[in-house]
Amino acid sequence: MNFFHKYSSPKHFYPLAGRLIPWFGAITAVLMMVGLYWGLVIAPPDYQQGDSYRIMFVHVPSAWMSLFVYVVMAVGAAISFIWNIKLADVLAASSAPLGASFTLIALVTGSLWGKPMWGTWWVWDARLTSELILFFLYVGYMALRASIDDPRRAGQSSAILAMVGIVNIPIIHFSVDWWHTLHQPASVMKLGAPTIYITMLIPLIIMAIAFQMFYFTVLLVRMRNEILEREKHTGWVADIVDGRG
Amino acid sequence: MGPGPRDSMRRAIPFRCMHRDCPRTTMKARTKRMILALVAVGGVAVGTTLILRAFKNNLVFYYTPTQVAEGKAPRHSVYRIGGLVEKGTIKRDGLKTSFTVTDLKTAMRVHYTGILPDLFRAGQGIVVEGRAGPTGIFMAKQVLAKHSATYMPPEVAASLKKHAEFAKQAQLAQSR
Amino acid sequence: MNWSRFFAMGGFAVYVWSAYGFAAVVLTLNVVIPLRQRKTILKRISRFLRFDQGDQS
Numbered sequence: 001m002n003f004f005h006k007y008s009s010p011k012h013f014y015p016l017a018g019r020l021i022p023w024f025g026a027i028t029a030v031l032m033m034v035g036l037y038w039g040l041v042i043a044p045p046d047y048q049q050g051d052s053y054r055i056m057f058v059h060v061p062s063a064w065m066s067l068f069v070y071v072v073m074a075v076g077a078a079i080s081f082i083w084n085i086k087l088a089d090v091l092a093a094s095s096a097p098l099g100a101s102f103t104l105i106a107l108v109t110g111s112l113w114g115k116p117m118w119g120t121w122w123v124w125d126a127r128l129t130s131e132l133i134l135f136f137l138y139v140g141y142m143a144l145r146a147s148i149d150d151p152r153r154a155g156q157s158s159a160i161l162a163m164v165g166i167v168n169i170p171i172i173h174f175s176v177d178w179w180h181t182l183h184q185p186a187s188v189m190k191l192g193a194p195t196i197y198i199t200m201l202i203p204l205i206i207m208a209i210a211f212q213m214f215y216f217t218v219l220l221v222r223m224r225n226e227i228l229e230r231e232k233h234t235g236w237v238a239d240i241v242d243g244r245g
Numbered sequence: 246m247g248p249g250p251r252d253s254m255r256r257a258i259p260f261r262c263m264h265r266d267c268p269r270t271t272m273k274a275r276t277k278r279m280i281l282a283l284v285a286v287g288g289v290a291v292g293t294t295l296i297l298r299a300f301k302n303n304l305v306f307y308y309t310p311t312q313v314a315e316g317k318a319p320r321h322s323v324y325r326i327g328g329l330v331e332k333g334t335i336k337r338d339g340l341k342t343s344f345t346v347t348d349l350k351t352a353m354r355v356h357y358t359g360i361l362p363d364l365f366r367a368g369q370g371i372v373v374e375g376r377a378g379p380t381g382i383f384m385a386k387q388v389l390a391k392h393s394a395t396y397m398p399p400e401v402a403a404s405l406k407k408h409a410e411f412a413k414q415a416q417l418a419q420s421r
Numbered sequence: 422m423n424w425s426r427f428f429a430m431g432g433f434a435v436y437v438w439s440a441y442g443f444a445a446v447v448l449t450l451n452v453v454i455p456l457r458q459r460k461t462i463l464k465r466i467s468r469f470l471r472f473d474q475g476d477q478s
Contacts, residue, residue, distance in 0.1 A: 045398065101448070221455045232462075
């Protein structure tokens with residue numbers, strides 16, 4: 001508990017994040033290379049979709065991350081809103097652009113997969129529509145923050161949007177079960193065994209962990225930027241900047 | 246009543262004390278914010294659920310042939326039907342294709358002119374968009390292929406195909 | 422390894438490589454933008470500090 005107490009202060013979090021970034025970055029790079037090689041070269045083609053299914057190795061991890069990052073952002077927003085913890089707001093603010101990026105990748109790669117397999121770039125089915133709404137939630141959150149100059153007030157107002165938007169997350173996940181959709185139901189994130197053959201499942205899992213590590217790496221860089229910006233008038237930031245030259 | 250010791254104490258406390266040493270006031274503000282957050286999220290959740298239930302029919306991306314037979318599909322506008330392409334029913338004549346879509350209970354004849362997606366084949370899950378013609382034949386403007394959530398190498402699929410169990414499972418998976 | 426077969430992606434080259442290309446561009450921007458931001462912030466703060474010290478002397 002003492003650990004959390006100490007590192008939830010920006011002053012102590014900043015150097016800790018700085019020490020973690022190179023390690024996280026290295027793990028991300030290694031996992032990405034292994035996952036890409038496995039997914040694009042080693043994994044066999046699919047019995048129905050041939051090689052087009054390989055889009056899955058970027059589409060599925062980014063789609064998972066688009067949901068995961070939103071949950072992190074909403075929890076961070078709630079903690080900063082209720083308990084006024086600065087670092088939680090920094091976490092939420094830094095997560096938004098990453099979440100928006102993952103959502104955009106999921107939408108675009110899904111479209112590129114849909115054209116050859118489904119026969120269309122886009123349909124307004126429940127899964128695709130709810131994922132598009134998620135993208136607008138991220139963009140709306142960032143726009144709201146950018147429109148308010150005072151970081152404390154920006155945090156409080158945008159936190160409400162982030163918290164309320166969490167309602168969309170179960171809708172996205174269960175849309176394929178609740179309604180008839182063109183998008184197929186889940187292969188991995190469901191009860192029971194995955195319906196993906198093991199030689200295709202392994203690269204998918206590796207890529208998923210790689211995307212997760214990518215998020216943590218860039219998140220720490222972004223959080224450090226936010227902290228520097230917010231604490232620029234403090235002595236410890238002056239010491240850091242002076243120490244660099 | 247004159248100013249008692251309690252009143253003077255109350256006056257000594259600043260009106261909006263946000264300091265750590267004022268647990269009572271901060272607790273209050275914090276609890277207020279917590280309730281506000283819960284009410285906001287809960288309210289939107291309830292509202293969204295109600296809206297989704299109200300629009301349930303409009304959110305349906307496609308109807309099954311059985312639903313169409315029961316009269317649940319709009320009769321005079323464009324809608325979509327989804328199901329499996331029944332084996333042995335595909336007839337091609339240049340760009341013109343006709344086939345039967347089934348949900349294993351009810352079957353519907355479909356006419357379509359145009360290019361079919363790669364995955365279109367007998368036994369495949371598909372979604373067709375169009376309207377029902379006067380003769381009861383569905384005149385499709387667009388054919389979309391649904392793919393199953395099952396991924397495996399061709400060799401594995403071939404060896405599995407030998408077992409009757411696989412055919413059943415694939416049909417079940419695609420009819421979803 | 423057969424490179425031409427690898428790039429052909431069984432006839433789906435356009436879709437597969439566009440998908441990977443798009444993802445690569447977005448992820449790269451996600452690395453480059455915050456790193457450049459960091460440089461700008463540090464520069465701004467150090468300029469501010471120098472100004473501050475100059476003011477005192």
